[in-house]
Amino acid sequence: MSDEPRVDPEGPPPEEPGPDPEVEARRRAALSFLRRLGDPVLKSRATPVDRFDERLRTQVQRMGDLMTDALGVGLAAPQLGVSQRLLVYRAGEGAPIVALANPEVEWTSADAEEMEEGCLSIPGITIDVERPVHVRVAGRDETGEDRLIEASGFEARVIQHEIDHLDGVLILDRATREQRKQAMRALREAERGERAA
Numbered sequence: 001m002s003d004e005p006r007v008d009p010e011g012p013p014p015e016e017p018g019p020d021p022e023v024e025a026r027r028r029a030a031l032s033f034l035r036r037l038g039d040p041v042l043k044s045r046a047t048p049v050d051r052f053d054e055r056l057r058t059q060v061q062r063m064g065d066l067m068t069d070a071l072g073v074g075l076a077a078p079q080l081g082v083s084q085r086l087l088v089y090r091a092g093e094g095a096p097i098v099a100l101a102n103p104e105v106e107w108t109s110a111d112a113e114e115m116e117e118g119c120l121s122i123p124g125i126t127i128d129v130e131r132p133v134h135v136r137v138a139g140r141d142e143t144g145e146d147r148l149i150e151a152s153g154f155e156a157r158v159i160q161h162e163i164d165h166l167d168g169v170l171i172l173d174r175a176t177r178e179q180r181k182q183a184m185r186a187l188r189e190a191e192r193g194e195r196a197a
Helices: 021-031 054-069 153-166 177-196
Strands: 074-076 086-090 097-108 112-118 126-132 134-140 146-152
Touching: 021 054, 054 074, 054 086, 054 097, 074 153, 086 153, 097 146, 097 153, 112 153, 126 153, 126 177, 134 153, 146 153
Parallel strands: none
Antiparallel strands: 074 086, 086 097, 097 134, 112 126, 134 146
């Protein structure tokens, strides 16, 4: 005899478990710290990091924690209202968090790929964005050590998305006119729904 609950094949399907309330609460709390579409810091070019000290390492830790709690895969300092050329990302579940200060794209592949992207600063909106499949990026880690990253696929996309934030570029800036119109309509409807709730 099994401990699994019996399911009547003729009856209604079992209910899908909803999101974990604790995870959702942490996600909402983390998102409340992030700047949203319309905030001027998101449209400005960030300034270079010039001090690699304990304060910067604390900032990297905080960014990694907020990214994780928000269920994101990347986060740039401007999304927290900090005009600093600093980003963090995680290339996959269980992978370590990588910090990049003052990243510079040294090379991109000629082959590109279009894929749906979302953004923690524009929640609920996804846009098809074309990006190079392979990149080489030079920067420094949170201790000031040189870091060279050669990335492909998903990791390359995440890095490019976060570098866009450092340059004041959002996914909506990479969208077609029709995609932008649809996204803005969806944002307005979501805002009306939030106000009504």
